[in-house]
Amino acid sequence: MDRTTGGAPTRPPQGVAGAVLLLGVLLAGAAPLIPLAVLVYRHEPELLPLFAVPLAVLVAAWRIARDRARDQLTDPLTDLPNRHALLLAAQEAIAEHGDDQDWNVGLILLDLDRFRSLNDALGHTAGDRLLVHIARRLHRALRSGTHNPGRDDPDDVFSSLPPPVQQSLRPVVARMGGDEFAVLLPGVGRPDTLERVARALIAELAAPIRLDGLLLVLEASAGVCVYPAHAQDAEALLRRADVAMAHAQRRRTGVEQYDETRDLDTPYRIGLLGDLRRALETSEVQLHYQPKVAFDGRVVGLEALLRWERPGQGRVPPDEFIGLAESSGLMPRLTDYVLETAVGQLAIWRAQGLEVQVAVNVSPRDVLNPGFADRVAAHLTRHHVPAAALQLEITERLLLDDSRLAADTLAELRRYGVGMSLDDFGTGHSSLVRLRSLPVGELKIDRSFVSRMVADDHDAAVVRCSVELAHSLGLTVVAEGVEDDETWEKLHSMGVDAVQGWLVSAALPADQATAWLMVHRTGAPAVELLAPPPALPPVAAPTTPQ
Incomplete structure (x- = not known):
């Protein structure tokens, strides 16, 4: 090797082995490790055979760690981001515009009505297939509306959403667990806009679905919440959207905005x-x-x-x-x-x-x-x-x-x-x-x-x-x-x-x-009875009201 110039070796006894090693590293998906392999090849080519086995172990460990990190942020059933991934995305969307007083982040939380009964009736396998179909519908609805610049339908609420200027600020569809889904909309801060989007998503989900020969029509309830109007951080945004969704389910109104007066957890x-x-x-x-x-x-x-x-x-x-x-x-x-x-x-x-x-x-x-x-x-x-x-x-x-x-x-x-x-x-x-x-x-x-x-x-x-x-x-x-x-x-x-x-x-x-x-002393009229009243059940002993 010419050590004065640091150039390539004058004789290539390890040339084939080095090329094979570099190609193996590349095919293994460990491209970040290629500079290390090149450094060994250029300066100490005779060490390449000894370097191959530890490198292979390192590559395998790196791939396992990468897959594990991805699995921790992905719902295994629908392949959508999970709750933790959505929380990180919300934190990132808030942090990147922390100094902008006019920046907003909207969140829609959706829950399928009576899905548990449907799951019990059809079986969990059919229920899982239904959840996968719903995930695709939600993702397709937002992608077709916000990522299609040629779409200019005034009746399409999705086309009114602001275009994402950064990959990290695109809308995020996530599965929170069970039959609960979420849509994060960076840059959307008007609660009425979020409410229209939520109703449009519920309408998308209500389109009939044919599953195992049955025609199913799903209903959903949604809660909407906005940073910073309703929450000051990502965790509060998720929690308060859940409060709004629960209220929509109780009132059977379909969609509800977060209202502090209905939140049990305010001070x-x-x-x-x-x-x-x-x-x-x-x-x-x-x-x-x-x-x-x-x-x-x-x-x-x-x-x-x-x-x-x-x-x-x-x-x-x-x-x-x-x-x-x-x-x-x-x-x-x-x-x-x-x-x-x-x-x-x-x-x-x-x-x-x-x-x-x-x-x-x-x-x-x-x-x-x-x-x-x-x-x-x-x-x-x-x-x-x-x-x-x-x-x-x-x-x-x-x-x-x-x-x-x-x-x-x-x-x-x-x-x-x-x-x-x-x-x-x-x-x-x-x-x-x-x-x-x-x-x-x-x-x-x-x-x-x-x-x-x-x-x-x-x-x-x-x-x-x-x-x-x-x-x-x-x-x-x-x-x-x-x-x-x-x-x-x-x-x-x-x-x-x-x-x-x-x-x-x-x-x-x-x-x-x-x-x-x-x-005004007077007797109250007798209460009309449907049948002669039976004796009241006896009480063993007085008790303190619970």
Whole structure:
């Protein structure tokens, strides 16, 4: 070798071996190691045979590490990026424009509705094939819209997305796990644009799919979230998109934007939830009672309404902390607290000669909770209160749940003699078939119709039709939100049976409600029973409400 010039060897005894070694390294996919092999070949060619075996081991280790790193970022079923890869992509998209105040990153989280039932019915193999097909649809929809510059369809929402200027900032379609997918859109910051894209993707997924001779139509729910409007980092972006998606599933609206007021994990709501737990332990949450009266002045019952004065914070709106309890899993405990307090107050009033009926609101989640009827019966038995003195108000949301458990629970409560009322009628999605099958004895017309019926003929027509429908089904009708004499008279002329609202009385604390009842002392009408009520199940010993 000419060591003065550092050139190629003057004799090529290892030339063939060196060329073969370099070609092997190249074919092995270890191109970054070629400079090392060239360096050995140029300066110490006699070492090439000794270098070959360690190099082969190094190449194999390098390929294993490369494949392992790729597998850690790839979903094995769909070959899409996985959750970790999406998180890294979001972090990169945010970091590369960290100094740009106008830079946005949008995220859409999609979840297939009722996929678990479909998977159980068709089998997991068919379910996996379906997920692969969905992944391809999502990828194709975004690629055809954002990467086709010749596409100029004003009705195509994908064509309105900004073109990616860097490979690293292209839209990313990922599988988060199970039947959940995500779409990361760097540069897209308008929530309404994201919502349109999400609805377009849901429409793409809804196109019929033929699988094993079956024609399937899929539905999905989506949550959208934007950096920095909704989240300040990539992890918060993913979590809050998940909050929005869960809300879309609960409300069955298809797509929802992130809303901080529905997020349990904001500092305010975390503190509120902790305070609510403590308030239930210390009886800080109170019940106020609003009377319901007939047009002849008879008191037909009272509705128990929750009130909470948070120390140092003032009164918390009931919708806020009740919604928090329902979404956090605290609802069964809150319902038991209300039932125990209301039934206990009924026992006090009965001891004073005030035989009235008290209505308690329960959520669909309460009714669907196994053992709910027995819990209600336990409260009544513990305080020696007859079942007819208690009425449970359910909402139209329960009509959307075609659940045998819900129907059985309500029927069991009705057999005990507990009254049933359908609350907020007209604001949900009532099914007349299900309404007829529910064991309710009372229908309450929502205040949103009652309060406008004097000035709005359409609302007056809704009230009139509701009264006629209820009476045709043998139900008693109560109108909520009555606040003036004109509304009172109009409801009376329509045949409404009873009213509730500020014109009669505001919701009163227990002591003031007692004084009001003493002035308006009267017996409540008997609750119509579908069958003679059986004896309530005995309670072995008093227990503390959970």
